[in-house]
Amino acid sequence: xxxxxxxxxxxxxxxxxxxxxxxxxxxxxxxxxxxxxxxxxxxxxxxxxxxxxxxxxxxxxxxxxxxxxxxxxxxxxxxxxxxxxxxxxxxxxxxxxxxxxxxxxxxxxxxxxxxxxxxxxxxxxxxxxxxxxxxxxxxxxxxxxxxxxxxxxxxxx
Numbered sequence: 001x002x003x004x005x006x007x008x009x010x011x012x013x014x015x016x017x018x019x020x021x022x023x024x025x026x027x028x029x030x031x032x033x034x035x036x037x038x039x040x041x042x043x044x045x046x047x048x049x050x051x052x053x054x055x056x057x058x059x060x061x062x063x064x065x066x067x068x069x070x071x072x073x074x075x076x077x078x079x080x081x082x083x084x085x086x087x088x089x090x091x092x093x094x095x096x097x098x099x100x101x102x103x104x105x106x107x108x109x110x111x112x113x114x115x116x117x118x119x120x121x122x123x124x125x126x127x128x129x130x131x132x133x134x135x136x137x138x139x140x141x142x143x144x145x146x147x148x149x150x151x152x153x154x155x156x157x
Contacts, residue, residue: 074118081126088141089149091134100133100141 020027035042053059078099085092099117101109113120121130137147 071118074122078118078121078126079132081121082130082132085132086134086137087131088133088137088147091137096134096136097132098135098138100131100138102129102131104141 075097076094079094079097082099086097091097099121100106110117121127133141133147137149140147
């Protein structure tokens with residue numbers, strides 16, 4: 001099932017995308033070399049710009065909006081890769097969905113990765129061992145070690 005992302009993601013033209021894919025490594029290398037050669041100048045320009053603009057509330061609001069949209073896009077992508085709906089009850093509204101560690105070792109894993117889970121999953125090419133659960137099923141699994149939906153399906157009470 002495909003999760004409908006509430007944000008329309010603008011795509012590049014097909015030729016631009018092909019060029020980017022074909023020359024990705026070359027562009028990354030050139031960019032890194034430029035940064036190494038001009039690091040001092042780049043940092044000075046950043047500092048001047050930041051000193052001039054950091055206190056402006058419209059800058060702060062704009063930056064916060066960009067970050068919020070980026071987080072939402074990442075969540076859409078991750079949910080899509082892991083099925084797009086709660087694997088227990090079938091809930092598919094993005095606002096209710098979260099990622100669950102199937103083995104129940106989420107606390108240990110969060111300490112290891114030191115960061116946010118969605119970017120980590122994307123960087124690691126969406127490894128197995130995770131599933132999509134709605135927040136109700138996720139919390140119930142944590143507190144009761146089994147979700148009521150699964151308990152009811154199995155005939156237990």
